[in-house]
Amino acid sequence: xxxxxxxxxxxxxxxxxxxxxxxxxxxxxxxxxxxxxxxxxxxxxxxxxxxxxxxxxxxxxxxxxxxxxxxxxxxxxxxxxxxxxxxxxxxxxxxxxxxxxxxxxxxxxxxxxxxxxxxxxxxxxxxxxxxxxxxxxxxxxxxxxxxxxxxxxxxxxxxxxxxxxxxxxxxxxxxxxxxxxxxxxxxxxxxxxxxxxxxxxxxxxxxxxxxxxxxxxxxxxxxxxxxxxxxxxxxxxxxxxxxxxxxxxxxxxxxxxxxxxxxxxxxxxxxxxxxxxxxxxxxxxxxxxxxxxxxxxxxxxxxxxxxxxxxxxxxxxxxxxxxxxxxxxxxxxxxxxxxxxxxxxxxxxxxxxxxxxxxxxxxxxxxxxxxxxxxxxxxxxxxxxxxxxxxxxxxxxxxxxxxxxxxxxxxxxxxxxxxxxxxxxxxxxxxxxxxxxxxxxxxxxxxxxxxxxxxxxxxxxxxxxxxxxxxxxxxxxxxxxxxxxxxxxxxxxxxxxxxxxxxxxxxxxxxxxxxxxxxxxxxxxxxxxxxxxxxxxxxxxxxxxxxxxxxxxxxxxxxxxxxxxxxxxxxxxxxxx
Amino acid sequence: xxxxxxxxxxxxxxxxxxxxxxxxxxxxxxxxxxxxxxxxxxxxxxxxxxxxxxxxxxxxxxxxxxxxxxxxxxxxxxxxxxxxxxxxxxxxxxxxxxxxxxxxxxxxxxxxxxxxxxxxxxxxxxxxxxxxxxxxxxxxxxxxxxxxxxxxxxxxxxxxx
Numbered sequence: 001x002x003x004x005x006x007x008x009x010x011x012x013x014x015x016x017x018x019x020x021x022x023x024x025x026x027x028x029x030x031x032x033x034x035x036x037x038x039x040x041x042x043x044x045x046x047x048x049x050x051x052x053x054x055x056x057x058x059x060x061x062x063x064x065x066x067x068x069x070x071x072x073x074x075x076x077x078x079x080x081x082x083x084x085x086x087x088x089x090x091x092x093x094x095x096x097x098x099x100x101x102x103x104x105x106x107x108x109x110x111x112x113x114x115x116x117x118x119x120x121x122x123x124x125x126x127x128x129x130x131x132x133x134x135x136x137x138x139x140x141x142x143x144x145x146x147x148x149x150x151x152x153x154x155x156x157x158x159x160x161x162x163x164x165x166x167x168x169x170x171x172x173x174x175x176x177x178x179x180x181x182x183x184x185x186x187x188x189x190x191x192x193x194x195x196x197x198x199x200x201x202x203x204x205x206x207x208x209x210x211x212x213x214x215x216x217x218x219x220x221x222x223x224x225x226x227x228x229x230x231x232x233x234x235x236x237x238x239x240x241x242x243x244x245x246x247x248x249x250x251x252x253x254x255x256x257x258x259x260x261x262x263x264x265x266x267x268x269x270x271x272x273x274x275x276x277x278x279x280x281x282x283x284x285x286x287x288x289x290x291x292x293x294x295x296x297x298x299x300x301x302x303x304x305x306x307x308x309x310x311x312x313x314x315x316x317x318x319x320x321x322x323x324x325x326x327x328x329x330x331x332x333x334x335x336x337x338x339x340x341x342x343x344x345x346x347x348x349x350x351x352x353x354x355x356x357x358x359x360x361x362x363x364x365x366x367x368x369x370x371x372x373x374x375x376x377x378x379x380x381x382x383x384x385x386x387x388x389x390x391x392x393x394x395x396x397x398x399x400x401x402x403x404x405x406x407x408x409x410x411x412x413x414x415x416x417x418x419x420x421x422x423x424x425x426x427x428x429x430x431x432x433x434x435x436x437x438x439x440x441x442x443x444x445x446x447x448x449x450x451x452x453x454x455x456x457x458x459x460x461x462x463x464x465x466x467x468x469x470x471x472x473x474x475x476x477x478x479x480x481x482x483x484x485x486x487x488x489x490x491x492x493x494x495x496x497x498x499x500x501x502x503x504x505x506x507x508x509x510x511x512x513x514x515x516x517x518x519x520x521x522x523x524x525x526x527x528x529x530x531x532x533x534x535x536x537x538x539x540x541x542x543x544x545x546x547x548x549x550x551x552x553x554x555x556x557x558x559x560x561x562x563x564x565x566x567x568x569x570x571x572x573x574x575x576x577x
Numbered sequence: 578x579x580x581x582x583x584x585x586x587x588x589x590x591x592x593x594x595x596x597x598x599x600x601x602x603x604x605x606x607x608x609x610x611x612x613x614x615x616x617x618x619x620x621x622x623x624x625x626x627x628x629x630x631x632x633x634x635x636x637x638x639x640x641x642x643x644x645x646x647x648x649x650x651x652x653x654x655x656x657x658x659x660x661x662x663x664x665x666x667x668x669x670x671x672x673x674x675x676x677x678x679x680x681x682x683x684x685x686x687x688x689x690x691x692x693x694x695x696x697x698x699x700x701x702x703x704x705x706x707x708x709x710x711x712x713x714x715x716x717x718x719x720x721x722x723x724x725x726x727x728x729x730x731x732x733x734x735x736x737x738x
Contacts, residue, residue, distance in 0.1 A: 180659030180698035218643050259641030276599035278640040337661035337702035344703045
């Protein structure tokens with residue numbers, strides 16, 4: 001039995017798609033194939049803006065830009081012989097590639113047997129065989145770089161700690177995923193806990209650690225539970241504890257809960273938190289690799305990094321190094337969210353373009369609005385406007401554009417999002433989360449936020465824009481830790497790419513996107529108003545009055561510019577200025 | 578608030594973790610799990626039993642957002658203000674809740690039923706904007722849904738009093 005899934009275009013081509021389906025069905029009937037081929041209208045087959053499109057299962061051929069004249073050939077070649085029809089097949093398709101998420105949704109996360117049946121703990125066995133030096137060598141071949149944000153080569157981090165003398169060494173998994181808008185670490189911890197545990201054990205072999213800590217957000221109770229179950233089962237089967245798998249390697253793991261502090265993503269602050277103290281960062285050097293947890297050499301790796309490690313040791317560093325592009329190998333998981341049609345986690349090989357991620361995989365912008373920019377890297381990252389969407393994704397390429405890879409948040413902004421507002425949001429987050437230890441971050445952030453607030457209220461002067469970038473640069477240079485050094489990034493990158501929007505706020509007292517409520521006003525166009533009164537009913541300020549005959553009007557004095565009347569009017573009678 | 582078993586409760590928690598290095602945050606987590614917040618009496622008791630100054634306990638409690646020093650309401654409403662939720666209209670939801678319940682962020686209604694809390698990313702950005710009430714997650718919430726969601730619980734609270 002074959003299945004034909006036809007993309008429900010649900011809009012522009014609705015009629016054409018229906019006619020195509022009717023025609024396909026009748027031709028199948030004529031040839032007596034109705035009982036052998038099932039045709040279905042599918043809400044989403046993952047192809048966008050390519051006219052009428054369909055997918056044939058089980059072969060998985062995808063055909064695009066179809067017309068009725070193509071039907072006989074599809075029946076003849078594909079449905080009867082299982083061959084692909086040239087010319088209409090979808091070309092240059094970009095796919096996801098699952099390495100980090102390889103087992104998520106595939107295995108039972110609480111079953112060790114299931115994980116082992118999917119090549120689990122083979123990397124550990126191999127690492128025990130190879131010994132520390134060769135494990136590091138393998139990692140070097142893979143070219144894996146830290147997935148937490150900065151992109152420091154993992155092998156180098158391990159090698160430094162390996163070389164340091166110490167009775168006791170530690171490895172910590174940073175699962176304190178704090179970037180608002182990113183949740184890949186949670187998915188891996190919940191969906192495939194053993195891959196991270198295995199990765200940590202391999203790291204421990206490489207650096208000679210005897211103890212490991214999982215530092216996980218308390219807001220992720222299921223992740224904590226799954227990792228704890230994973231640890232318990234490993235102890236019961238001899239995968240943790242003394243003489244693992246009959247070797248001389250002994251290793252213990254315990255969990256420490258985070259308690260809601262973004263700054264604890266910073267290595268030295270995280271260490272303080274594991275020690276049970278306030279999460280204050282401290283100056284570096286000494287780096288944690290030399291002097292970390294309780295003064296001992298410590299390696300900190302991100303969840304996604306460790307999930308990659310177990311894969312690399314199992315499949316070989318060389319094979320991994322071939323994925324992606326030079327300098328940025330492997331895959332990256334992005335949390336694609338915001339104004340995108342399909343939001344969710346996507347894992348793609350490095351080197352894919354931003355456009356492919358958002359338009360091919362994500363299906364484009366929600367409600368077919370115009371895209372404004374893509375924000376990557378969360379509060380430490382920046383915005384990337386449309387002219388750079390063909391940039392291949394990699395650590396350096398994104399940095400050149402004034403953003404960063406970060407932990408993998410990718411937020412789509414559309415024409416209704418305001419550059420000033422979004423940078424105010426991110427900066428507000430960093431000001432809230434600043435630990436207050438160093439003045440550049442504590443004072444600089446607050447001052448920048450005050451200026452941004454002035455701008456969004458239309459009360460700023462032109463000099464404020466220069467002040468904003470001055471403070472931003474001072475913060476970047478003088479802050480103690482990564483939080484303060486990167487906090488100005490969203491502001492600087494919006495200033496770089498959307499200066500005209502800032503100027504519109506400052507000089508014309510207008511918010512072009514209509515987001516900054518003090519700068520927009522609403523009025524009702526009499527000719528369009530039907531007198532339905534919907535706006536008056538939702539108005540929280542009682543600013544709208546009128547009747548069916550007289551139509552409705554907004555009292556500008558009472559209006560609080562909340563925009564509810566604008567959202568609710570079905571006749572576009574409410575206009576925003 | 579008087580908790581008769583407080584001293585024994587704290588003792589069991591402290592005993593459980595006393596051999597672990599750097600255990601203060603873990604102990605406070607356990608106490609909050611038990612009472613829903615960290616009462617001052619419990620903090621005093623921890624200080625006594627661990628032989629640590631009270632300032633050491635409070636420097637940690639006040640640094641981390643997760644620890645609560647006030648008792649929560651019967652129903653805890655958390656509005657996610659992560660980036661995805663923010664862009665998709667979470668601020669309007671907060672406005673709506675404030676208007677209906679007459680509480681600000683971090684406050685509990687006078688009758689003790691609802692506590693409004695704003696959180697940074699619940700890690701389900703695909704469902705934005707998200708509100709949780711207790712353990713229940715409401716996804717893709719619209720401003721007009723808020724009243725219904727609150728009404729669901731108000732009925733409960735009247736029934737069970």
